[in-house]
Amino acid sequence: MNTLDVSDVSFAYGQREALKHVGFSVAPGRFAALLGPNGAGKSTLIALLTRLYDVQQGDIRVCGCSLRNAARPALRQLGVVFQQSTLDLDLSVEQNLRYHASLHGLSRRQGNLRVEAELARQGLDERRREPVRALNIGHRRRVEIARALLHEPRLLLLDEASVGLDPASRLALNQHLRHLCREQGLSVLWTTHLLDEVQPSDDLLILHQGRLVASGTADALSQAHGGNLDNAFARLTRAPGATPGVKA
Template identity: 85%
Template sequence: MNALDVSDLSFAYGARQALNQVGFSLAPGRFAALLGPNGAGKSTLIALLTRLYDLQRGEIRVGGHSMREHPRPALKQLGVVFQQSTLDLDLSVEQNLRYHAALHGLSRRQSGQRVDAELARQGLSERRGERVRELNGGHRRRVEIARALLHEPRLLLLDEATVGLDPASRLALNQHLRNLCREQQLSVLWTTHLLDEVLPSDDLLILHQGRLVASGQAAALSLEHGGDLGAAFNRLTTVGATR
């Protein structure tokens, strides 16, 4: 069963079509990068995947559950890290995680076990008592990832997660997420505008003017459309480009 299936997804703001018949799937344990210029429809897609917007046309299934017909079990399969941090800076790392666990209905015992496990996985066990405002940007992102994984989702969605991080922190976070894909069979959908965050082995989705103009392994798409990722991206997202 795929972690994510999107089919025939269309969305309009009045007369303006933001997404037009978008469809793709994400298999277990895969890291997929979502690229697109400003106005391509990435933000609209993220809003639909997280149910900030209601579906107009098409279908989204997370872990086999329909977002339209069974939104609660679908959302339980989804962990989200938004571009803007939503951590409480004056609470400790552990307090932030326990609060989120309570929102998901975890018992105190379950909460304690999963908080311990995620802090260890993120390399943050020794910082559990520190206030979030005392952490650097890279560690705050790791806290957000730990929080998003507490309820054991099949799919982790990260929206421009490295904005504001220094190059070393960007690289470390990128590598850490790929390790989670390999070790936990977690699937990751990563939206970015930075081409150097995409590896040749990644799944790649390119949006342009509301359409999915390319999907497949990054290395294969690069060869098919110009020889390297930058050339392929420019060719596929020039004005008037079609699928």
């Protein structure tokens, strides 16, 4: 069973179509990069995946559960890190995590165990009593990832999570997430417009003008469309040149 299945999803704001028959899957333990220029429809897709918007056409399933008619069990398998931080800056790292554990209905004992596990896994144990306001952006992102994983979801969704990070922090975050995929079997869907955040073995999804114009491994798509990712992305997202549904 795939961790995520997006099937024939379309969405419109009035007369303006933001997504047009988008479909793809993310398998267990895979890192999938959703790449697209500004205005491609990435934010709309994230809003649908997190149920900020209801699906108008098609279906989205998380671990086999449809967001249309089984939203609660579907969302239980989803952890989310949004582009804009939603941490309480005046609470400590540990307080932020404990508060979120209670929102997920974890018992005090379960919450304690999960908080301790994520503090250790994210390398935050020594920062637990520091207010989030005192952390740099990279460490704040780690707190957000720890928070998103407290309820042990099978899919982690990150929306432009590297915005504002310096190159070293971006690289560290990118590597950290791939480690979670390899070691924990976590599936990751990472939305970005930065080509250097995509590795050759990643599953790559290219969204342009509301359509999924290509899907496959980054290496295969690069070889099929110009020999490198820069050329492939340029060819697939130029005005008349993208061919919907290209796979590699």
